[in-house]
Amino acid sequence: MKKYFILLFISIIFLNNGGFAQDNVELVAQCAGSAGNVTYLKDFVVKLDPGIPGGNPPSAKFSMVLSKNTQYRFSICTAPDSEGEAILQLFDMNVLQGSTYISATGKEFPSFDFKCQKTGVYHVFISFKEGKAGEAVGILSFVKKL
Amino acid sequence: MLHLFKPQQQIQRAMIKRLIVLLFVSLLIFGCKSGGEKKTGDEFAVPEDVVNEGVLEISEEVMQDIIQNISSPVEMAALVKSLNADFSNQYLAPTENVDELTTSFQQALQLGVYAADLGYLNIYNKTNSVLEYITAIKTLADAVRVGQFFDFTTLKRLAQSNQNLDSLMYISVHSFNQMDKYLRTDKRSDLSTLMVTGVWIEGLYLATQVAKADPHPELAERIGEQKIIMADLMLILDNYKSDKQFAKLIKELNILKEEFNDVTITIQKGEPEAIEEEGMLVIVQNDVSIVNISDERLKSIIAKTEDIRNKLISI
Numbered sequence: 001m002k003k004y005f006i007l008l009f010i011s012i013i014f015l016n017n018g019g020f021a022q023d024n025v026e027l028v029a030q031c032a033g034s035a036g037n038v039t040y041l042k043d044f045v046v047k048l049d050p051g052i053p054g055g056n057p058p059s060a061k062f063s064m065v066l067s068k069n070t071q072y073r074f075s076i077c078t079a080p081d082s083e084g085e086a087i088l089q090l091f092d093m094n095v096l097q098g099s100t101y102i103s104a105t106g107k108e109f110p111s112f113d114f115k116c117q118k119t120g121v122y123h124v125f126i127s128f129k130e131g132k133a134g135e136a137v138g139i140l141s142f143v144k145k146l
Numbered sequence: 147m148l149h150l151f152k153p154q155q156q157i158q159r160a161m162i163k164r165l166i167v168l169l170f171v172s173l174l175i176f177g178c179k180s181g182g183e184k185k186t187g188d189e190f191a192v193p194e195d196v197v198n199e200g201v202l203e204i205s206e207e208v209m210q211d212i213i214q215n216i217s218s219p220v221e222m223a224a225l226v227k228s229l230n231a232d233f234s235n236q237y238l239a240p241t242e243n244v245d246e247l248t249t250s251f252q253q254a255l256q257l258g259v260y261a262a263d264l265g266y267l268n269i270y271n272k273t274n275s276v277l278e279y280i281t282a283i284k285t286l287a288d289a290v291r292v293g294q295f296f297d298f299t300t301l302k303r304l305a306q307s308n309q310n311l312d313s314l315m316y317i318s319v320h321s322f323n324q325m326d327k328y329l330r331t332d333k334r335s336d337l338s339t340l341m342v343t344g345v346w347i348e349g350l351y352l353a354t355q356v357a358k359a360d361p362h363p364e365l366a367e368r369i370g371e372q373k374i375i376m377a378d379l380m381l382i383l384d385n386y387k388s389d390k391q392f393a394k395l396i397k398e399l400n401i402l403k404e405e406f407n408d409v410t411i412t413i414q415k416g417e418p419e420a421i422e423e424e425g426m427l428v429i430v431q432n433d434v435s436i437v438n439i440s441d442e443r444l445k446s447i448i449a450k451t452e453d454i455r456n457k458l459i460s461i
């Protein structure tokens with residue numbers, strides 16, 4: 001009898017994961033919609049565990065090619081039931097280009113625009129404040145040619 | 147009474163077991179359906195020559211890092227439109243032979259080509275032709291078992307109503323991203339690579355054809371910059387060189403890569419600055435890339451791109 005309940009438990013987990021995937025699709029659509037009058041290009045779905053106390057906050061990395069003379073928008077949306085609040089940072093090699101959170105001032109932005117002047121590979125890092133666990137969606141949109 | 151009770155208990159237990167098994171099977175069936183579309187791939191077999199049995203030279207993780215957004219189905223079209231280039235049906239790949247594509251290699255490559263064409267149509271709001279391309283994409287997506295991520299019904303409705311063009315664009319690009327993501331997580335990066343290659347070559351074909359018809363310095367610069375993207379693309383493709391079809395594709399693309407050898411790209415360094423425009427945080431990059439490409443070189447790249455792209459879409 002016990003093995004049948006284990007099977008039932010596994011299948012419920014399986015179904016729940018499907019539900020989580022569905023939530024992601026909705027959050028991506030909502031986040032892309034809230035980015036404004038821009039063209040959606042890419043999404044970055046993130047689910048992170050909490051970090052170790054005293055260590056660096058866990059982060060997810062995504063690489064992409066951005067083109068010269070193009071204005072892009074990077075948006076971040078934290079999932080409603082997420083423990084931590086998400087931060088999106090854009091790097092060119094190791095140089096920080098932009099962030100949705102300015103730690104020096106504590107200012108937060110749901111999105112920022114990036115006027116790209118150099119075609120190449122860039123990296124987006126998504127993490128959660130204070131290394132908390134969390135779920136979020138980042139969106140890359142095309143704004144206009146410069 | 148005791149004799150009667152025991153079998154009844156056994157029957158109840160057996161019924162509960164059956165119910166649990168039935169529930170388990172049902173949950174698995176419903177859990178597997180991610181897009182509400184019927185999975186068509188049970189009978190599908192990836193041809194032997196596409197299955198990569200050798201060890202990849204770079205890991206799946208590194209591959210995924212490189213593949214992500216190597217080329218977008220809409221950006222090149224957006225550039226062309228921003229230069230006020232007229233729309234032309236002649237730049238599109240024909241769809242009538244889609245059913246004759248029989249290997250997953252051909253199907254994935256062509257899927258990328260059509261995705262770029264769909265991006266071009268959407269950017270120019272040419273909804274009349276969209277239906278033809280979403281039908282072709284749906285056929286190929288089902289063939290490579292990613293059809294569940296392509297929302298054909300909604301796209302068809304949006305294209306026919308000629309309304310909500312933003313939604314049409316969003317669903318088109320999102321569906322492509324979902325298909326690409328799924329292929330990579332499903333350890334079918336070879337097909338994802340082919341899709342991305344298809345998008346890239348069709349985007350380059352569009353840019354070069356527009357440059358051929360109406361030369362523009364910015365377009366020439368964007369074409370020259372493809373040298374950077376092509377280097378990454380070749381790195382990924384090289385992982386599959388043991389496969390005959392990939393080897394043939396790599397050989398063709400290497401000829402194109404050589405055309406870019408004397409294109410030079412220099413970088414002027416600068417610090418990024420943050421400004422505020424209409425309440426929005428805007429980061430202005432002050433690193434600037436400068437591309438040098440001669441007219442002769444541009445012409446040879448245009449010719450070679452046309453040659454390779456036409457070979458790829460011919461069955």
